[in-house]
Amino acid sequence: MQKGESVLIHSGSGGVGQAAINICLHAGCTVYTTVGTQEKRDFIKKQFPQLTDRNIGNSRDTSFEQLIMSETNGRGVDIVLNSLAEEKLQASVRCLAQGGRFLEIGKFDLDSNNRLGMKMFLKETSFHGVMLDKVFSSSPKIKKMLYDLVKEGISSGVVRPLNRTVFPSTEVEQAFRYMAAGKHTGKVLVQFRPEEERKVVIPALWLMQVHPRYFCNPNYTYIIAGGLGGFGLELADWLVLRGARKLVLSSHTGVRTGYQSFRVRVWRSYGATVVISLADITTKSGVRDLLSGANSLGQVDAIFNLAVVLRDRLLENQTEADFVTSAGPKSLATHHLDVLSRQMCPHLRHFVVFSSVSCGRGNAGQTNYGMNNSVMERICEARVRNGLPGLAVQWGAVGDVGLLAEKEEEQPDIQIGGTLLQKVSSCLEVLDGFMKEPYPVVASMVVAEKHVGNGGSDNLTACIANLMGMSNITKFPKICEQFMSKFFCEIILCA
Ligand SMILES: NC(=O)c1ccc[n+]([C@@H]2O[C@H](COP(=O)([O-])OP(=O)(O)OC[C@H]3O[C@@H](n4cnc5c(N)ncnc54)[C@H](OP(=O)(O)O)[C@@H]3O)[C@@H](O)[C@H]2O)c1
Structure with a gap:
């Protein structure tokens, strides 16, 4: 990322969006972003006074493409940080300028193996899949590099705490539902322990009820x-x-x-x-x-x-x-x-x-x-x-x-x-x-609600015949008799 470059950051009011806007503005880039509601638009303008309505598009449709093209005189942007899916991903690809880089952090289109189209590469662009979860299994060298970047960012003020909505640990489901509804800004957190006044090295054992789910192995x-x-x-x-x-x-x-x-x-x-x-x-x-x-x-x-x-x-x-x-x-x-x-x-x-x-x-x-x-x-x-x-x-x-x-x-x-x-x-x-x-x-x-009665059979033999699925007991009197004598024998033996 170079000073003077332009960047489109989708869903700017989310945790990743806000963090990325901070970093890009600090690096001297021109930032364009998208949001889904008027409240989020107002939030962005308040949080980042450098951004005006001319920098903010709509993340719920593809109209942001027009905004980018008119604001950049048809050139497009140098970098897209994308988390939108399907036709919005395609529109974002079209927002790339000559030599632009596309950073895909959404998983929907990648997981669904959706088509991209080769034409975008005529502009010498590049497309990168960025899987943050892979960082956990990356080499110690990469982890150290990221750690140093975050540390430097904190001391220079680029990496700032994000606004957050905190749920108690008893409301994990509500937290996920809230996030899935896409109405939040910043981070959604679940608080498992209150902040400690003094640093406790080994936290107290904390028990919670969980419902393990059945999972299948994709290789089996x-x-x-x-x-x-x-x-x-x-x-x-x-x-x-x-x-x-x-x-x-x-x-x-x-x-x-x-x-x-x-x-x-x-x-x-x-x-x-x-x-x-x-x-x-x-x-x-x-x-x-x-x-x-x-x-x-x-x-x-x-x-x-x-x-x-x-x-x-x-x-x-x-x-x-x-x-x-x-x-x-x-x-x-x-x-x-x-x-x-x-x-x-x-x-x-x-x-x-x-x-x-x-x-x-x-x-x-x-x-x-x-x-x-x-x-x-x-x-x-x-x-x-x-x-x-x-x-x-x-x-x-x-x-x-x-x-x-x-x-x-x-x-x-x-x-x-x-x-x-x-x-x-x-x-x-x-x-x-x-x-x-x-x-x-x-x-x-x-x-079903239980009904008192014997299923319409008014004597014991008829009742047993009914249990055995016989509608006409007169046809099989012997079977019922044998069944009854065996039945009573067993009752006597049990007794
Ligand atoms: N539905 C209920 O209310 C209910 C209640 C209690 C228990 N169950 C049990 O749940 C199970 C599924 O019931 P369901 O309602 O889904 O019944 P279903 O719609 O009739 O499905 C059962 C399927 O078994 C397949 N089948 C029959 N013989 C087969 C064979 N030789 N080899 C391979 N497939 C064979 C048939 O499919 P093909 O034509 O493709 O072979 C049939 O579509 C059953 O075992 C049933 O006893 C169902």
Whole structure:
């Protein structure tokens, strides 16, 4: 930076903006800046009397480009310190003069791998990505250089304390929300300890409640069986937002809807590799293919089984084929995933299956579904006993997406197995906690108001038949009888 050069500093009322304006003015540069509101404009003029409205543009649109061009007679500025994104970044690039330097401190366009266009370099300009967080891992020489610069700046008055808004340590969330709203000027601070009158070398131990969050490793692979289903797409999105960049979504049909392909495109735009695996997870060889494909992307960190095929019917109408079909993606797939992941995924951190309240509490017409969920839960219990990861989540009725999404439109207060719909965003929040618990089987549901009665059955046999999903007990009197005698035997034995 040379005396006499011109500099455009975006978001001048922020902490970085104010600090940069101070330094540039002190170096004898002409400063242009941008702000988002009238209050911030007034703040800048008060803080830096050298700056007038002719030096201050708007950071919420691209009109600053016109201001710069008219104030510099079409020449542009020598340096841009940019933190604005997308079209505002492009407009800022156009503000560069011949030989100008562009310092990018915002991460949005870099992270999104957005295009820049080569034309800017015809003016012999240069573009620099500046990652302040990298300073922490830089060489001691660079750290010493920065330290000396700040020290010199403090003694010469260039580096001055910035104005700040201070939140108490109990209001960390509010502090982040305040900053995210972009209404602040200067620094937003969280005060953990009051200023000490005398310097205390070892501060007193300070305890605070924290909520650790589940994070994914971008180098590892995350498998979701049933990943293109309603809940599966939400889970995949959640994993990507938590850092996953390698996803294998297993499906027996592949991408069928525009919505599925839209979601996959969005994750790919974040830089994620998304593989749709059509391997048949109901067979051992299919699961082997799924796991070896996933391993070829990177070490498998977590396996989620959400795959389901419903064959709901009252027991008297069920066939053997219904039981076999519904067992495929749940009992069989989970069994193969368990056995093979023990050999093929030695570093697995999570093995999660989605079970249901239909298993935990029972639901008429879902005998095979309940049974298969139960098999998956027992597999998870065995895994935990063996010191391996294993988690089965019994969900109540899930809202917004998945199996019940269509029914929800017709009947928003629908009840399944005595539960009301739990929003999928709430399910994911709960899942975050479950993933850190040591228990193999957990449940999350919104329990509906309980009704007194026996479900419309007015004698014990009818009540048991109802529990077993039989509408017509006269067809199966023997089964009910046997069930009752076994039931009472067990009660007597327990007693
Ligand atoms: N939604 C709820 O209210 C609720 C409540 C309790 C528990 N759960 C559990 O949560 C999980 C997800 O449910 P959901 O609502 O998202 O259901 P969903 O929308 O029907 O998704 C399940 C997906 O499983 C896939 N699938 C079936 N067989 C497969 C196979 N052999 N291989 C690979 N994928 C297979 C299907 O996708 P393809 O056609 O792409 O193969 C289907 O879209 C299920 O395990 C369910 O039991 C859901």
